[in-house]
Amino acid sequence: MPLPGPAGGRRHRVAALVAAAVCSTVLSCPGPAAAQDAPSPSAGIPRLDWTPCTPGSPYDCATARVPLDHADPAGRTIDLAVVRRKATDGAQRLGTLFVNPGGPGGPGTVQVPQNYDSFPKELRERFDIVSWDPRGIGNSTAVNCFESTDAAEAWGRSKPVGFPVGEKERTTWIDAYEDLGRHCEKRDAELLRHVSTADTARDLELLRQAVGEPQLNYFGVSYGTILGATYANLFPDKVRAMVLDSNIAPSAWTNGARPDARTTTLLRMGSDRTAAATLDRFLALCGSAPTDRCAFSAGSPKATRAKFDQLMQRLRQRPVDTWTYARTVADTVSGLYIVDPGWADLARRLQDLWQGRVPKAPAFPPPPPVAHPDPYLGEEQASAVWCGDSPNPRDPAAYHRLAEDSAERAGDAGRYWTWSAEPCATWPAQAADRYAGPWNKPTAHPVLVVGTKYDPSTSYAGSEAMARELADARLLTHDGYGHTALFNNASSCVKTYESRYFVDGTLPPPGTTCRPDEQPFS
Numbered sequence: 001m002p003l004p005g006p007a008g009g010r011r012h013r014v015a016a017l018v019a020a021a022v023c024s025t026v027l028s029c030p031g032p033a034a035a036q037d038a039p040s041p042s043a044g045i046p047r048l049d050w051t052p053c054t055p056g057s058p059y060d061c062a063t064a065r066v067p068l069d070h071a072d073p074a075g076r077t078i079d080l081a082v083v084r085r086k087a088t089d090g091a092q093r094l095g096t097l098f099v100n101p102g103g104p105g106g107p108g109t110v111q112v113p114q115n116y117d118s119f120p121k122e123l124r125e126r127f128d129i130v131s132w133d134p135r136g137i138g139n140s141t142a143v144n145c146f147e148s149t150d151a152a153e154a155w156g157r158s159k160p161v162g163f164p165v166g167e168k169e170r171t172t173w174i175d176a177y178e179d180l181g182r183h184c185e186k187r188d189a190e191l192l193r194h195v196s197t198a199d200t201a202r203d204l205e206l207l208r209q210a211v212g213e214p215q216l217n218y219f220g221v222s223y224g225t226i227l228g229a230t231y232a233n234l235f236p237d238k239v240r241a242m243v244l245d246s247n248i249a250p251s252a253w254t255n256g257a258r259p260d261a262r263t264t265t266l267l268r269m270g271s272d273r274t275a276a277a278t279l280d281r282f283l284a285l286c287g288s289a290p291t292d293r294c295a296f297s298a299g300s301p302k303a304t305r306a307k308f309d310q311l312m313q314r315l316r317q318r319p320v321d322t323w324t325y326a327r328t329v330a331d332t333v334s335g336l337y338i339v340d341p342g343w344a345d346l347a348r349r350l351q352d353l354w355q356g357r358v359p360k361a362p363a364f365p366p367p368p369p370v371a372h373p374d375p376y377l378g379e380e381q382a383s384a385v386w387c388g389d390s391p392n393p394r395d396p397a398a399y400h401r402l403a404e405d406s407a408e409r410a411g412d413a414g415r416y417w418t419w420s421a422e423p424c425a426t427w428p429a430q431a432a433d434r435y436a437g438p439w440n441k442p443t444a445h446p447v448l449v450v451g452t453k454y455d456p457s458t459s460y461a462g463s464e465a466m467a468r469e470l471a472d473a474r475l476l477t478h479d480g481y482g483h484t485a486l487f488n489n490a491s492s493c494v495k496t497y498e499s500r501y502f503v504d505g506t507l508p509p510p511g512t513t514c515r516p517d518e519q520p521f522s
Contacts, residue, residue: 044073045209048082057369059113060084064132064210068194069432070202076190080203081139082132083109083370085116089125094503095240096211097127098204100134102222102246102484104197105382107138107375113368118487119219120495123502127217134227135203136195136384138375143191143384145184152378155180162326163403163419165316173419174396178426184380185428196389196431197253201231208238215240215444217502221484222246222458223385225449225466226253230435232443232470239443241502244473245450246458246484249465250439253390257436261391263402264421270459272406275413278336278456281481282520283308286347289521296347296354311354312412321358328353329412336456337483339490343520379423387427389434396425413456440471447473448501448508450494454481474507480516490516 046064053061061083068076087093099119101111108131119129133140146152159176160169184192204227208216216238220228225244232239252268255261266272286294287304298307315325328350335346349359367373393399399422406414447470451463460477467475476497482488493514500506 046080046206048210050084053083053370058085059368059370060086061109061371064203064207066135066203066206068190070199071433078135078141078191080132080135080141080207081107081109081372082130082207083113084128084130085113085124086128087124087126092126093128094126095128095217096208096213097123097129097217097219097502098207099129099131099218100220100224100227101131101487102220102224103137103382104134104223104385105137105377106223107133107377109133109139109370110368110373110375113370114365115487116368118489120499122499126503128211130207130211132203132207133375134195134200134385136191137381138377139372141191142376143184143188143195143381144376144378145180145187145380146378149376152376155183156379160326161322161324162328162330163415165324165326170400173422174426177423178396180380180383180423181426181428184384189429192384192388192429193432195384196433196435197227197230197385198234198433198435199431200227201234201435202433204231205235205238213240216242218242219486220244221486223248225458226250228447229439229466229470232447233437233439233441234435236441236443236471239445239447241445241505242443242447243450243498243501244447244463244466245486246452246455247449247463247466248458249462250437250469251465252462254436255391259391261393264392264399264418264424265386265390266417266421267402267406270461271417271457272410272414274454274459274461275333275336275417275456276410278454278481279308279332279411279413280305281454282336282343282346285520286343293521294344294347295351307354308350311350315353320353320356323353323358325412326415329416333413333416333456336481337487339480339482339488339516339520342482383423383427384429386421387424388429388431390424392421392424394425396422399425439469442471445472445505446507448498449473449475450478450485450498451475452478452480452482452485452488455483457483474510476508477511477513478516479513481520490518492517 048062050060050062053059064080064082065077067073068078099112101108112131136143159173164170164173217240218228225247228242228244229250248269283305284301286297287301289297291297298304315328335342352359403415403418406418449463449467451460453460467473478485478491478494480490485494491514497508
C-alpha cells in the first residue's frame, strides 16, 4: 500500500420470475433492483479503442475520457489509462474482471501486468483482466507538482528518509511537506479536489459500461478494498462478484464520518500494531532458521529479536553510510510486504548493516510490455487521494506525540506509520466528492473479504471490520504473512476459493481459514 510520506518509490478486478426463484447467489443471475437513491454517472460512456500496448505485447491499451467532476459532465475532462489482458481460454470466457492493485497511487497499467501471474489460473483463463491508472495517478491525468524531474528529485532530497528523528529533522520534514502542498496548489488546484475514492468509483462504473458488462467483477487489494466498498455502496445493484483483499475498514478510512480527526488514518487502521506483530513473526521465524536460510538469524527467536533491537540502537548513533535508523525502519516495514523473496532479501540487508556494510541495491523486476512502464509517481499523487479523502490531524505539531505514543505500543514501526500521514496536516485541498457512508447497502451478490493474519500494513482486524460493515460479506482468513494474499501468491487454498467465487458465486463456508503452502525460511 503506497502511502503519503516516506513509503518510497513504487515500481510495482433477461430476468424472469422463475429465474429469480432458482438463482440464489449464482453470479450469472440478475441482482435486486437498485436502491432508489443510488447515484449513477451522468456522463456519456467512454469509448475504449484497444490497440496492442507495444508490438507483440499480450496486453492491449486504451484511453478513457471521463469528466473531471461527475456532477458537471459538460465541463473539463481527464484521461484514464487502461490496460487489458484477454482471457486465455476464449471458449470458456465469462467476462471482464477489473483490478485495482492498491495505493492510493498504484498504477494499474504497470502493476497488474507485472503481477499478472499472481492471479489464479482459472481467472486468467476465463476473464479479460482489466486495470487502469486511477485519476491523478501515473499514466492517467496525473497530479504532478513540479516543473521538472530535477525539481522533484531536489525536493525529495530536502527531507529526511523514512521519518524525522529529533527536533531539527521534524522541522525540516514539516517544512518540506508544507512546501509540497504550496507547489501542488499552484500547479492544478482544481484537479486536487477531484481525485477522491468516490470519483474513482464513478470512473469504474463508466469503465464497466464501456466494456459492456451488465454487472461488475472486481478484485481490489489494499486501498483497492475501500474503493471496492465505495463502489458497492454507490452502485449496489451492479455487483456481480467482488473480492477485497487486505482491507481498510470503512470506519477507519472515514473516521466514523467525523471530519475532525485526533489520530491518523493509519493508526485508526492499526497499521502500527500489525507491522509490529509481523516484524515479530519475521524475527521469530528467522531466529528458528539456520543462517543459510535467514542471514540475520542469531540462533533463536529471542536472540534474533535482541539482535534487531541492538542494530536499531546502533544505527541511531552511527548510520552505515546513508542507512540511518529511520531509513532502515522504513525499509524493514516495506521489506515485510512480499514474503518470497522479500523476507530473505530483508534478512540479508539487515545482516549487511549488522556487519557495517552498505546493503546491495535491490534488483527490480523487468518492465512489463506496456507503452509506458515507468510513469512519474511522485508522493503528491498518493497524498492527493489520501489527504483529500480521509481525515487526519491538521496540526503538524501533533504528530511527534502521536508517533511516540505509537512507538510505546508498536516499537519502531509506530514512528514510521505515524509520520507517513503527516503530509496530510498541511495538504491544501479537500475532496469535493467524499463518500462517508452508509456502508451497509444490500448488494446484488455477496462480497468475499480476504484478510491475512500477519500483514505489515493493513491489519486482520480491518478485514474483520470490512466483513461486518458491509451488508453481505463473507470473511476468508489467510493465516499467513505479507501484504495481500494475491501478490504474495502463497496459498493455493485462497486461490481455489477465489476462483470458485468468481466463476459461479460459491462462497467459502463461514469461518474458513487457509494457510500458506510453505512457511517462510522453510
